[in-house]
Amino acid sequence: MARLYPLAVERKKCIRCxxxxxxxxxxxxxxxxxxAFGDRCVSCQRCMAFCPPNAIHVPGKDYRQYRSVEYSDLLSEGR
Known part of the structure; x- marks a missing residue:
């Protein structure tokens, strides 16, 4: 299955957290x-929304970081 959005990481920004x-x-x-991104992306955009330095993006798209929930709330979902 092809990724819906081709995600990329700006290595100069990534803090490898x-x-x-x-x-x-x-x-x-x-x-x-x-x-590293596989081919199972469902375009939830959690990776982009919670990346502390905004290092993850879709090439060619303007993306502004937005969060509707807090990071700790997502981790407590049983993951």
Missing amino acids: GKCARLCPVRNITMTEYP
Whole structure:
């Protein structure tokens, strides 16, 4: 299955905290040296919304970081 949005990581911004991988509901992100995206993305955009330095983006799209819930609330969902 092809990704709906081709996610990318700006390596100069990425602090390698792993929040994106921990929050991905379909476990599409693995942490190597930097986040790596698989092909199971469901476009929830949690990785972009909770990336502390805004390092994750869709190339060619203007994205403003938006959060409707807090990071700790998502982690307490049983993940």
